[in-house]
Amino acid sequence: MNFKSSYLQGVYDGLEARNAEQKEFLQAVGEVLESLEPVVAANPKLEELGVIERIVEPERIIQFRVSWVDDKGKVQVNRGYRVQFNSAIGPYKGGLRLHPSVNLSVIKFLGFEQIFKNSLTTLPIGGGKGGSDFDPKGKSDMEIMRFCQAFMTELSKHIGADTDVPAGDIGVGGREIGYMYGQYKRLRNEFTGVLTGKGLSYGGSLARTEATGYGVCYFTQEMLKSAKNTSFEGKTVAVSGAGNVAIYAIQKAYQLGAKPVTCSDSTGWIYDPEGIDVDLLKEVKEVKRARLSEYAAARPSAEYHEKKNGEHGVWQYKVDIALPCATQNELDENDAKMLIDNGVLAVSEGANMPSTPEAVAAFQKAGVLFGPAKAANAGGVATSALEMSQNSERLHWSFEEVDSKLKGIMEGIFHACDDAAKKYGMEGNYVAGANIAGFEKVADAMIAQGIA
Numbered sequence: 531m532n533f534k535s536s537y538l539q540g541v542y543d544g545l546e547a548r549n550a551e552q553k554e555f556l557q558a559v560g561e562v563l564e565s566l567e568p569v570v571a572a573n574p575k576l577e578e579l580g581v582i583e584r585i586v587e588p589e590r591i592i593q594f595r596v597s598w599v600d601d602k603g604k605v606q607v608n609r610g611y612r613v614q615f616n617s618a619i620g621p622y623k624g625g626l627r628l629h630p631s632v633n634l635s636v637i638k639f640l641g642f643e644q645i646f647k648n649s650l651t652t653l654p655i656g657g658g659k660g661g662s663d664f665d666p667k668g669k670s671d672m673e674i675m676r677f678c679q680a681f682m683t684e685l686s687k688h689i690g691a692d693t694d695v696p697a698g699d700i701g702v703g704g705r706e707i708g709y710m711y712g713q714y715k716r717l718r719n720e721f722t723g724v725l726t727g728k729g730l731s732y733g734g735s736l737a738r739t740e741a742t743g744y745g746v747c748y749f750t751q752e753m754l755k756s757a758k759n760t761s762f763e764g765k766t767v768a769v770s771g772a773g774n775v776a777i778y779a780i781q782k783a784y785q786l787g788a789k790p791v792t793c794s795d796s797t798g799w800i801y802d803p804e805g806i807d808v809d810l811l812k813e814v815k816e817v818k819r820a821r822l823s824e825y826a827a828a829r830p831s832a833e834y835h836e837k838k839n840g841e842h843g844v845w846q847y848k849v850d851i852a853l854p855c856a857t858q859n860e861l862d863e864n865d866a867k868m869l870i871d872n873g874v875l876a877v878s879e880g881a882n883m884p885s886t887p888e889a890v891a892a893f894q895k896a897g898v899l900f901g902p903a904k905a906a907n908a909g910g911v912a913t914s915a916l917e918m919s920q921n922s923e924r925l926h927w928s929f930e931e932v933d934s935k936l937k938g939i940m941e942g943i944f945h946a947c948d949d950a951a952k953k954y955g956m957e958g959n960y961v962a963g964a965n966i967a968g969f970e971k972v973a974d975a976m977i978a979q980g981i982a
């Protein structure tokens with residue numbers, strides 16, 4: 531990475547030297563620091579008070595062994611993490627990811643992104659993330675439970691409703707949150723809002739399940755309206771992923787008058803020219819926890835394709851809007867060029883860091899509306915914060931009340947990004963706008979709280 535500012539160059543080079551193997555983390559930091567060039571130039575205090583070198587270093591990293599016994603009686607060992615990145619504006623807040631690809635670099639990139647995402651929501655939540663290299667695929671409910679209990683036995687020593695509030699992410703849904711909550715309560719003998727994404731019978735919030743996917747669409751709708759005076763109505767949409775974010779992005783896209791025609795999992799993808807049958811997708815993915823091939827078997831209009839390296843997958847089709855909702859770096863420069871050549875109008879990131887830097891540059895160069903993850907997918911954590919509010923006041927809001935707040939937050943996030951980009955002469959660059967708008971509140975708090 532090359533910066534105009536010698537200060538930023540020094541900070542980044544030092545970080546790279548200390549974390550050379552953490553490619554995902556360095557990718558996330560590089561994008562943010564690139565956006566902050568004009569902010570650092572205009573605010574010498576940031577260098578004087580070492581704000582940048584402090585914000586790129588986690589306040590705390592917890593790594594721990596997770597031992598559990600599988601259904602065959604065999605002892606299994608996994609690695610657990612919680613990165614408590616930044617608490618300047620609130621308790622650490624961020625998901626838990628269970629996936630074999632989890633390592634410190636992935637958790638640090640997710641935690642770093644979470645700082646600015648959470649700031650953009652305007653709610654009092656800091657940035658954190660955790661998880662484990664445990665693979666939930668093919669595990670029985672009882673194995674999932676035993677892993678979650680073992681994982682929370684350690685994690686419970688480090689979290690709390692006013693300290694650190696985990697939630698779901700890849701591989702962590704309502705089932706896993708429930709098992710973790712039960713273990714936490716057993717160990718700490720307290721009933722609090724220490725986790726979000728809880729079940730409705732024990733403090734969960736209506737609309738949290740839908741929130742991330744709905745929020746991506748609310749953000750995109752506001753971006754389309756403000757920048758192009760258009761909307762989802764009548765548009766064709768490509769979605770990647772087939773999990774929590776993807777399913778509810780598809781559902782909301784339909785509600786806004788669009789036709790989603792693709793989804794994907796780690797085995798393959800679906801192209802359904804008649805539009806994805808979202809109820810069937812929920813049955814296959816949420817109930818049966820099966821592969822997408824089962825969707826195609828039950829849907830004559832659908833094509834199922836095994837995932838092969840180098841293929842464009844869901845990005846090869848002529849669509850107006852693309853919503854990557856699977857995982858990091860899933861959409862590369864070649865995929866971006868395919869979408870651009872097919873006339874894509876807008877891309878919004880439901881997943882965390884799903885587009886490679888080269889793909890982002892290609893979209894921006896081609897004038898495609900681009901909604902970055904930390905802004906577009908903030909609906910999940912925003913609604914988690916609304917769950918925390920409900921827990922604090924021991925009340926339960928209606929779906930409509932939560933959904934209305936969510937829509938307002940997402941529209942507000944778009945305008946914060948738009949305004950910040952314009953303020954620094956980068957109109958239409960919502961990547962820069964999101965990074966700047968998210969950073970400024972956290973930096974103000976860090977300066978006010980002294981060198982800590």
Ligand SMILES: NC(=O)C1=CN([C@@H]2O[C@H](COP(=O)(O)OP(=O)(O)OC[C@H]3O[C@@H](n4cnc5c(N)ncnc54)[C@H](OP(=O)(O)O)[C@@H]3O)[C@@H](O)[C@H]2O)C=CC1
Pocket residue numbers: 625698699700701702703742771772773774775776794795796797855856857858880881882907908910911
């Ligand atoms: N849940 C939330 O509240 C939020 C999630 N996000 C982000 O959204 C994305 C999806 O998360 P979520 O929907 O919650 O997770 P889920 O576990 O519910 O779904 C993940 C989906 O992505 C697919 N996937 C995961 N890893 C890969 C991979 N390496 N290659 C191809 N496909 C993959 C999964 O397929 P398979 O089942 O085959 O593994 C599955 O279809 C992640 O980037 C997450 O960080 C962002 C904001 C909030």
Ligand SMILES: N=C(CCC(=O)O)C(=O)O
Pocket residue numbers: 623624625626647695696697698699700726882907908910911912914
């Ligand atoms: N996985 C999430 C949701 C985190 C949360 O709800 O605390 C994310 O924002 O990436």
